[in-house]
Amino acid sequence: MKLLIAEDDISVCEMLRLFFQKEQFDATFVHDGLNAQARLEAEPWDFVILDWMLPGKDGITLCQQIRANADTPVILLTARDEEQDRIRGLEQGADDYVTKPFSPMELIARMKAVLRRYKSSSGGEAGDSEAGAGSSDSDILSYKNIAVNLSTRIVTVGDRTVSNLTPKEFDLFVLFLRYPKRVFTREQLLENIWGYDYIGEERTIDVHIRRLRNKVSSPEYPLIVTVWGVGYKLED
Structure with a gap:
C-alpha cells in the first residue's frame, strides 16, 4: 500500500516509520503542507495521513483538496480534542481522526478499519470498476x-x-x-x-x-x- 504521511514532528515520523515498515507499507513522509500538496498532485496514493496543524498549508485544507478530486482514504492527526473540531474534520471529508498523543497500533487499526470499509463499499478489487x-x-x-x-x-x-x-x-x-x-x-x-x-x-x-x-x-x-x-x- 502506497502511503503518504504529512507530519511536521520528526520524532512522530520516525516512530511511525518503524511500525509502517513492519506492516510492509510503502510510506513516504513530508513535513509541511506545501510539500504534501506537491506530492498529492504529482502521483496517486492509496492512503493519506495528514497532521491538522501543518506549516505552509494545514491538513484540513489538504483534505478538502483531496476530496474535491479523489476518494482516497484520509485520516487526520490532531491535538484538538474538542467535539466541534473533530466534526469539522469529518465534514471536510476525513474518514477518521486520531487525537494526539496516540499509539501507532491504534493508528494502524483505524487505517485497516477504513480500508475494510472502502473495500466493502467498492464491492471488490479496484480493478473491477x-x-x-x-x-x-x-x-x-x-x-x-x-x-x-x-x-x-x-x-x-x-x-x-x-x-x-x-x-x-x-x-x-x-x-x-x-x-x-x-x-x-x-x-x-x-x-x-x-x-x-x-x-x-x-x-x-x-x-x-x-x-x-x-x-x-x-x-x-x-x-x-x-x-x-x-x-x-x-x-x-
Whole structure:
C-alpha cells in the first residue's frame, strides 16, 4: 500500500516509520503542507495521513483538496480534542481522526478499519470498476425518481446525476434506498455501515448525513429526513 504521511514532528515520523515498515507499507513522509500538496498532485496514493496543524498549508485544507478530486482514504492527526473540531474534520471529508498523543497500533487499526470499509463499499478489487459498462438490471436499485447503479456507483435523482459520494455516503444512501420507509437510529446506522470494529461516536452519523443531504437533496426532493428523537429515514 502506497502511503503518504504529512507530519511536521520528526520524532512522530520516525516512530511511525518503524511500525509502517513492519506492516510492509510503502510510506513516504513530508513535513509541511506545501510539500504534501506537491506530492498529492504529482502521483496517486492509496492512503493519506495528514497532521491538522501543518506549516505552509494545514491538513484540513489538504483534505478538502483531496476530496474535491479523489476518494482516497484520509485520516487526520490532531491535538484538538474538542467535539466541534473533530466534526469539522469529518465534514471536510476525513474518514477518521486520531487525537494526539496516540499509539501507532491504534493508528494502524483505524487505517485497516477504513480500508475494510472502502473495500466493502467498492464491492471488490479496484480493478473491477470497468465491469459497470455491462451492468445488468440486478445492478440497478431504484425507488420512485431515484436510481443507483451498484456497479458504477452513480446515483441519479430525477434528471440529476450524483457521482461524488464517498464510500460511506454511498453505502448510507443505498441502505436508505433499500428500506425507504424504515427509520434508522444512529446506533443502527453505525452498526450497518461502520460495523462493530468502528471506533467512533454517534455524532459521526450526523456529520455524514448532513454531507449526504447536501449532495443528493434539492428543494423539490429533500430525500433524507430527520425523525426527531429517533433517527433518519428516506422520505416516502
